[in-house]
Amino acid sequence: MNNSLSLTNAKHDPKGLKNPKVTTQGQQLPTKSKLYSSNGTKNYSTSTDAQQPLLQLGFRINEKLIGTGSYAKVKRCIREIDNKEFAVKIIDRDKAPSDFVTKFLPRELDIIRILDHPNIIKVQHILETKSLTLIVMEYASNGDLLDYINKTTRLQESVARRMFRELCDAIYYIHFRNICHRDLKCENLLLDNHLRIIDPPPSDNKKNMIEKKILSRTFCGSAAYAAPEILRGQE
Structure with a gap:
C-alpha cells in the first residue's frame, strides 16, 4: 500500500456542508441512480456464478480476494472497455441468515444505490443471480x-x-x-x-x-x- 497519499494537496469543496441540497460537487441530489432499472437491480436468475453476469456487463473478475466475511467476499474486477479497476462484493444468499436476506439486505441495497458523494464509495451496478447478490463499486487503491x-x-x-x-x-x-x-x-x-x-x-x-x-x-x-x-x- 502506498504510504505517500496526496491528501494534503487535494482540493476540497465544502458546498455540501453549506447547502444540503447539493453534493460537494455542486450536483443536485439524485432520487435514484440512472445506472439502475426501475426496481434497482438487474436480475440474472438463470446464472449460478458471479462471472457470467459481470462478463455481460463488460467486467472481468480478478480472483484475488480483497476481503472476506461469513457469507460475503470482495474481489477486484476490471472494466474491459477502459481497463479501469472496480471492486465487486459477492454475497452468497444461501449462506446468509434468512432475516438478513429478506429484511436487512434489501434495505442496504435501497440505501447504497442512491448515495452520490465524492467521499462515499459509489455503487455502479447491483446484480442478482440464482443465489448471489453482486455489488459493483468504485475501488479504493490504498486500502483502509x-x-x-x-x-x-x-x-x-x-x-x-x-x-x-x-x-x-x-x-x-x-x-x-x-x-x-x-x-x-x-x-x-x-x-x-x-x-x-x-x-x-x-x-x-x-x-x-x-x-x-x-x-x-x-x-x-x-x-x-x-x-x-x-x-x-x-x-
Whole structure:
C-alpha cells in the first residue's frame, strides 16, 4: 500500500456542508441512480456464478480476494472497455441468515444505490443471480484507514485534519438523507486520494426516530467498537 497519499494537496469543496441540497460537487441530489432499472437491480436468475453476469456487463473478475466475511467476499474486477479497476462484493444468499436476506439486505441495497458523494464509495451496478447478490463499486487503491495507520504508526496533522473534514462532509450528506451509518470505523474508511466511506449498514430512518423519539433496538455495527451497555443489552 502506498504510504505517500496526496491528501494534503487535494482540493476540497465544502458546498455540501453549506447547502444540503447539493453534493460537494455542486450536483443536485439524485432520487435514484440512472445506472439502475426501475426496481434497482438487474436480475440474472438463470446464472449460478458471479462471472457470467459481470462478463455481460463488460467486467472481468480478478480472483484475488480483497476481503472476506461469513457469507460475503470482495474481489477486484476490471472494466474491459477502459481497463479501469472496480471492486465487486459477492454475497452468497444461501449462506446468509434468512432475516438478513429478506429484511436487512434489501434495505442496504435501497440505501447504497442512491448515495452520490465524492467521499462515499459509489455503487455502479447491483446484480442478482440464482443465489448471489453482486455489488459493483468504485475501488479504493490504498486500502483502509486501519491498515494505513498500522503502517505509518501515526498521521500527520494536516492529513488527519483533511480526513476528518471529508468524513464530516460525508456524514452530513447521509444524515441529510435521513440515513444513520451506525458502523463507522477505520476499516470502513477507504483511501485513494481522499477518504471514502463504505458499507453503510441497513439503517433506521433518522427523521422518524427523532420526531417520534424512538430508540433503535436493532444491534448494528461491530462488537469490537460497541459500547459495553450495548453488548449487555441495556437501553
